[in-house]
Amino acid sequence: xxxxxxxxxxxxxxxxxxxxxxxxxxxxxxxxxxxxxxxxxxxxxxxxxxxxxxxxxxxxxxxxxxxxxxxxxxxxxxxxxxxxxxxxxxxxxxxxxxxxxxxxxxxxxxxxx
Amino acid sequence: xxxxxxxxxxxxxxxxxxxxxxxxxxxxxxxxxxxxxxxxxxxxxxxxxxxxxxxxxxxxxxxxxxxxxxxxxxxxxxxxxxxxxxxxxxxxxxxxxxxxxxxxxxxxxxxxxxx
Numbered sequence: 709x710x711x712x713x714x715x716x717x718x719x720x721x722x723x724x725x726x727x728x729x730x731x732x733x734x735x736x737x738x739x740x741x742x743x744x745x746x747x748x749x750x751x752x753x754x755x756x757x758x759x760x761x762x763x764x765x766x767x768x769x770x771x772x773x774x775x776x777x778x779x780x781x782x783x784x785x786x787x788x789x790x791x792x793x794x795x796x797x798x799x800x801x802x803x804x805x806x807x808x809x810x811x812x813x814x815x816x817x818x819x820x821x
Numbered sequence: 822x823x824x825x826x827x828x829x830x831x832x833x834x835x836x837x838x839x840x841x842x843x844x845x846x847x848x849x850x851x852x853x854x855x856x857x858x859x860x861x862x863x864x865x866x867x868x869x870x871x872x873x874x875x876x877x878x879x880x881x882x883x884x885x886x887x888x889x890x891x892x893x894x895x896x897x898x899x900x901x902x903x904x905x906x907x908x909x910x911x912x913x914x915x916x917x918x919x920x921x922x923x924x925x926x927x928x929x930x931x932x933x934x935x936x
Contacts, residue, residue, distance in 0.1 A: 712863065740920060744927075751825070751911050751927030752864070759922070797863060801919045807852065807871070808879060809919050811863030 711735045712800050714812035722820050727785040729815050731798030734779065738810075739803035743772060743783050746795045746814070755796070756783070760803075788819045823847055825928035827912050833934045834902040842897040842931050844912030852915040853895040854879075854925060855887065857908040864911060870895055871918075902935045909933070 713732045721727045729743075739760045744752035758765040758772045758781070765772050771784045785792055798812040828843045846853065851872045856864040856879075866879030870889040884906060886898040895914075899906060910931045917923035 710863075717861075740922065742919075742924075749929065751913070751929050753927065754924045757922065757924075799863075803920060807854070807869050807877075807918055807920065808866050809854075809864075809925065810880075811856075811865070813861060813863045 710813070711738075712798055712810045712812040714796075714798055714815050716815050717813070718816040718818070720818045720820060721788045723790055724787045727783075727788045727792065727817055727819070729783040729785075729796050729798075729817065731781050731783075731812055732779060733781075733800050733810075735800070735802065735810075736779070737802040738800040740801045741772070741774060741781050742799045742801075742809070743770075744797045744799060744811075746797060752797060785817075788817075790819045790821050793817055793819050825912055825914055825926055827910075827928035827931050829931060830929070831932045831934075833936060834899075835936060836902060836904065838902050839898070839900050840902070840933075842899075842910055842912075842933075844895045844897065844928060845893050846895075846912075846914040846926070847893065848914060848916070848926065849892060850914035850916050850926075851892065852918060852923065852925075853889065854913040854915075855885070855895070855897045856911045856913065857881065857906075858911060858930075859908050867897065867910075899933075904935050907933060907935045 915923040
């Protein structure tokens with residue numbers, strides 16, 4: 709049962725434009741949400757996170773939005789750069805001290821120069 | 822500062838063989854994790870540890886064992902390899918629990934093929 713879903717396997721965007729990656733979740737106990745970026749043959753690297761008490765978190769070109777009522781979050785990358793081409797994973801963890809991090813299936817972003 | 826290192830990078834096993842995937846971190850992190858990633862899927866937690874001597878099951882622990890005798894090392898043991906264990910295995914560590922905002926740092930992964 710996939711508790712974190714990324715319904716778009718791939719996304720192509722022109723350099724300089726905005727990239728929007730979407731993620732939906734089903735577990736209302738999820739309290740903390742993260743985005744990881746993964747290049748081929750490497751491990752995932754942390755990108756940005758958001759707590760459930762916030763609805764927006766910004767870090768440079770990256771902004772994550774959380775809509776708790778819709779159980780939906782999105783990652784905005786502005787402006788997109790060719791180096792952003794990678795697979796992006798959405799992940800979530802429940803409150804209560806558990807260490808389980810539930811990952812989505814990933815979205816492959818290609819930024820076209 | 823090497824971060825999280827994993828060995829080997831790639832291994833082919835025959836059904837029924839056993840092996841240990843090694844993971845070492847040099848960041849003095851208490852929390853360590855093992856994930857597997859099957860093709861087209863997200864990472865799934867196999868086991869985790871909150872400190873030396875303490876381990877617990879994750880989402881998909883069957884067929885695996887772990888131990889944590891030191892802060893630095895967290896090996897993953899496959900006793901009787903099965904084709905269903907063909908996957909890419911990632912080790913990660915964090916200073917604090919993820920549920921408290923701790924960032925997990927991942928190793929480069931071990932690709933395992935069971936034939």
